[in-house]
Amino acid sequence: MSGTPTAVVVAAALTDGGSLLLAQRTRPPELAGRWELPGGKVEPGESEEEALARELREELGVECAIGAALRGDVDLPGGLVLRAYRAVLVSGTPAALEHSALRWVGADALPTMDLVDADRLWLPELQDILLTSPGRSSGPS
Incomplete structure (x- = not known):
């Protein structure tokens, strides 16, 4: 497979407060x-x-601003690499267009979720992000 660029899969650490x-x-x-x-x-x-x-537009029906990458890449089968980025909602309300459900979780609930193995690498960083984020706002930001 030499000479073939590695295919990248991207994931969003989409936070709201x-x-x-x-x-x-x-x-x-x-x-x-x-x-x-x-x-x-x-x-x-x-x-x-x-x-x-x-x-995020296709899967959730929302517009998001994409921020910095999380630390570390995850090797996936088939020569793929998974890379996660911070993201914030710009407009729209997330809808499960290609998933069976969506759930907003806080830092305490995150480790109890049955996450896919590939996303577990980022658990400590995701918890830090959630614990240092300002609380949810009840009005427009």
């Missing part, structure tokens, strides 16, 4: 019912940030 959005997988069968950070594959000609913004 002290909560992180998780999406429940519908497939493949071995991952169905488990929770993940939403995202998808980077298509040719897209930057990772553009791909993540597009995936």
